[in-house]
Amino acid sequence: MRQSRRPTLSDVAKRAGVGTTTVSRVINGGKLVDPVTLARVRRAIEALEYTPNQAARTLKGARTRAIGLLVPSIADPFFASCAESAQDVARRNDSLLTVLTTQNEPRLELESINVLIQHRTDGLIIAPGPSSDSALRQLLERAGVPAVAMDRPVPHSSIPYVVADNRAGATVACRHLIDHGYQRIACWTGEPALYTIRERIRGYRQSMKAAGLPLLIDDSIMDYSSAESAVRRLLADPAPPDAILTLKNSTTIYVFEALQNLGVAVPERVALLGYDDFELAAALQPSITTIQQPTAEIGRQAAELLFEYLEEYLEDIEERMAIRKPIRNIHLHTALIQRHSCGCR
Amino acid sequence: MRQSRRPTLSDVAKRAGVGTTTVSRVINGGKLVDPVTLARVRRAIEALEYTPNQAARTLKGARTRAIGLLVPSIADPFFASCAESAQDVARRNDSLLTVLTTQNEPRLELESINVLIQHRTDGLIIAPGPSSDSALRQLLERAGVPAVAMDRPVPHSSIPYVVADNRAGATVACRHLIDHGYQRIACWTGEPALYTIRERIRGYRQSMKAAGLPLLIDDSIMDYSSAESAVRRLLADPAPPDAILTLKNSTTIYVFEALQNLGVAVPERVALLGYDDFELAAALQPSITTIQQPTAEIGRQAAELLFEYLEEYLEDIEERMAIRKPIRNIHLHTALIQRHSCGCR
């Protein structure tokens, strides 16, 4: 096997003329080792290009120094940004980040977690899909793998989570449109089963009710053609919306394209405000007002929370009596990015 | 330690009243095991929620079933798309995909590879930065880790690679602009040290020379402000370009925004053609004509090539005399996506 070709700790020991214990001490900081011996061992390590075998360490009981990240898709800019910062935190904690995509499918979620358990990953970060059953929660709890939920909590579980404040974001969006004087504010989206979307819809509902405005919800916009149908319906409507709040990135883009292609003036005929900021929001005509999520921060904090729990875990081993810190959930703020599609300026 | 709390193979053996070998056979396919025993062992596995410990298997000489992916950034849509498909291939090969970001920094590249070696990753896929020295090549060769280069080859090495045909892409772009009748075609970009950019510049050079047109290269466009300066220079130019070919995604976007903000009519006053397609290219006014790269395909083929080499590697172990297959490099085609910014329609 390839692995066995690599020099081992005892090869180094032999070459340096010392015991394996000494070499082990050297690669683990070199404390309690005579400076002369230390130098000799180091030279042997260099000469042999020795690298400790993580598998052997893990087998001895050390952590694997790898964490898992389960996201629906890594090509999605939102999760890509989360992943980037999570990888950063992992690196700072001398750990590897293993990425698994779940496509929001419960089967892939469970399968992926099992693979991670098999690899004895130290912990994992998961953005769970909208599954209704409790298999995910149960597996996570039974497995006893430290886990942190990201962007979406694991339903009915005590797994700590880091999410954006979706309801507040939607509320700010609604308030802004209301302040502009719009009376018929529609709420368009796809994937209504997702936690984030449900929360945003709730924020919309609350705001509309509080302002005494009608609820105009369409949660069937999943692609360009459904967006175009919705716009056509709007055009034929005797009492059409004067503003549209789109609850997710792709919906915003499809709706924008549909409005553009059907020649609907934005914001004159209908205003547009999109949940999720995107790179070209400022370059479109008109530029799109959005609710911006702290994507990198979500990934960063989720990873940091996980490593925090990991530390705690290790301490627990030593003093079983240690009191576990209370679950700490994190809600991050969103920002309203004012541009022109809402009627500003 | 947490790991040791998990049931082991011998726990299963004990519970099932069999030897460890039998359990091992069961978890490795269950061949050569009496059906009755097999069922009993399976029941014990279920009951204990036993999962084999990958570290122990690895220590015994098996592969780790994990590969590494080194990219400048995972938030970059190009690499995110590559990563998504690479992860897919990894899953199909029962392997994990570990993602490391390098920011194009040689130091991070080397450090990341060393970490992967320590974890005895089966192989790795790397999109190397524009480093001038040979440290990367040397490390890769010395380490003997199967590696495949993606999007950019490792200079002067025999490491197989999967790249898009950058030069041909640029040639197609130039030809298209020339066919439109443009005479002064500028080539704008940033990061001229990158392999991909150098190749594209080469394609531009060749096309211009072949057509007897002047070379108008500006490789200093790295952000919005440099893009705006370039546009101002263009406006002040007594003999300004009538078309701009931007060589990378971000340059295209900065230049588009600068042109828009400075009120330059596209394509009337100056045409624009961008290398790299992007989601909203069709939604901008005017829509942007681009050279589209097969991003997912690049990641997919790189991963498949790696696993192919991995197989070969294992065979080599058995029959050392086996003749290694010749290095197989892959060049993928790009596509011209005609929209309006070049003057089409």
Place this chain on the structure above:
DNA sequence: CTGAAAGCGCTAACAT
């Protein structure tokens, strides 16, 4: 300050 030896969980001879 240093070394010998046990053992982590698994697989693969080698028996039976």
Place this chain on the structure above:
DNA sequence: ATGTTAGCGCTTTCAG
């Protein structure tokens, strides 16, 4: 068809 046992490379008592 199944069990016994020797390690894989490392860390860690426990002695010197």
